[in-house]
Amino acid sequence: MxxxxxxxxxxxxxxxxxxxxxxxxxxxxxxxxxxxxxxxxxxxxxxxxxxxxxxxxxxxxxxxxxxxxxxxxxxxxxxxxxxxxxxxxxxxxxxxxxxxxxxxxxxxxxxxxxxxxxxxxxxxxxxxMIKDDSEMTIIRKAMQIGDKAFEHILQYIKPGRSEKDVALELEFFMRKLGASGVAFETIVASGPRSALPHGVASDRLLEDGDFITMDFGALYQGYNSDMTRTVVIGKPDKKQQEIYHIVLEAQMAGLRAVKAGIPARQADAAARSVITKYGYGEYFGHGTGHGVGLAIHENPRLNTKDETILQPGMVVTVEPGIYLPQWGGVRIEDSVLVTEDGCEILTSSPKNELIIL
Incomplete structure (x- = not known):
């Protein structure tokens, strides 16, 4: 101090x-x-x-x-x-x-x-914006709690449960692991509601064929974690697979772009260009990411305008998405630590294929 x-x-x-x-x-x-x-x-x-x-x-x-x-x-x-x-x-x-x-x-x-x-x-x-070693120890633990909660919730989700049931189970499990609370109001958006970027959990019951987007985090010793994963109940159709893999490609491009020495907007451009290339640019209306720490949204902002130069020790999210009204949406988010030559991904939950429940 x-x-x-x-x-x-x-x-x-x-x-x-x-x-x-x-x-x-x-x-x-x-x-x-x-x-x-x-x-x-x-x-x-x-x-x-x-x-x-x-x-x-x-x-x-x-x-x-x-x-x-x-x-x-x-x-x-x-x-x-x-x-x-x-x-x-x-x-x-x-x-x-x-x-x-x-x-x-x-x-x-x-x-x-x-x-x-x-x-x-x-x-x-x-x-x-620049986290020291003591902060990173706490942040890593907060991220681990989120990863374990995601692993747990995959066994819990099934048709007939409500979005609120899922959100409550996530919070309860994270608290059991030592979290003092949630980092923000948990987003669980299923079916057509997954087109809502900030669709906090509702009374809607999960159904076969639903996309489920879960954006959640743990509050641990004052610091926050943040992660989003999108899964599907039952066999996904061709369009669901298509949209998922476009977002995954965009997210991976954003992750590859993050490194010390570049303006924050450059990481946003890397992810955004992929979604635009496939013709879905108008359906990605928010920034690619933001800083995470004592507040869930901190500087820098990975958006189209932020000129902040990324530096080692910054913790940011990379979270592109596609949201199609009346149909549904996909967002994939990891929190990462900026390093000299790239970034270290702090959230390790699986995402390389659409998880089918």
Missing amino acids: IERIAHLREKMSQRGISYLLVTKPENRYYLSGFTGTTGVLLIGQETTDFLTDFRYIEQVKLQSPHFRVVKVEQSSPFVLVYELLRNYKAEKLFFEAEHLTYKEYQDLQSNLPGIELASCTGLVEDLR
């Missing part, structure tokens, strides 16, 4: 930021290790203050010993922020524009008379 704060201070110095207020939960955890739900960080070039209420004082002392704990007894922690800044003779405070609500901004403004407020974006998030 101390090293992360040192890196943050370097970035703050480069941007002319003397004091930063951190309110975003993922950023708070990244910098402090605090797993509770309430608290704000005030970070200066020589100061680190953690403001929280009575419930979390001892927890902060245990989990964030490199911070000075400031007990909040007023209704707003910003009253104490003001007192601290006055003691530090600070004239300007930067806050996280992408997290602070308008009401919180008004509260901050009213409690900091004479202090200039300025917004900043991406300061901690840029640091979070």
Whole structure:
């Protein structure tokens, strides 16, 4: 944590930021290790203050010993922020524009008379894009939980079960393996509903001949896993096989493209060009992937516009899909670690052939 704060201070110095207020939960955890739900960080070039209420004082002392704990007894922690800044003779405070609500901004403004407020974006998030060894140990475990859950669910799926049954079974099994919850609301979309890219589980009952797209992940020690697999119940028809293998070809092209030194959009183009080549470009309307870590969707974004240069230590998904209204769809997704000369696939569940249940 101390090293992360040192890196943050370097970035703050480069941007002319003397004091930063951190309110975003993922950023708070990244910098402090605090797993509770309430608290704000005030970070200066020589100061680190953690403001929280009575419930979390001892927890902060245990989990964030490199911070000075400031007990909040007023209704707003910003009253104490003001007192601290006055003691530090600070004239300007930067806050996280992408997290602070308008009401919180008004509260901050009213409690900091004479202090200039300025917004900043991406300061901690840029640091979070590159995972260190300790983060990767946790992320690998989260991915393993997802792989084991997929292996388990293949034995569970059968006609007559509902999509919600499948989603619940996935969550229950991942929790049994140590997950604290799901990374996001589980997507189980079957039959024609598999044409919905974010078709969260419904009451629809599974039927013979259905495609079933399952997009799910485990939340483990604060970090997320993410994987999608599409399977079929019973004998697939010719079109189902065709669409599946087009998406698989696109996904493999995307995986081959991912490596350090290329812009994120280049990996998207590699996958997208395959689907376009077969005439289904209009049915692939989302980006090819996104970063994964403390949040399920982080930078960089593997889409048509992101110029972020991929670097070793980034964890991203590669998840092209084809979605045909009233018919169904296919998505195949792996999470990967960017390396100097390629990527390491972190999700190992089978996909090379359409799995038939």
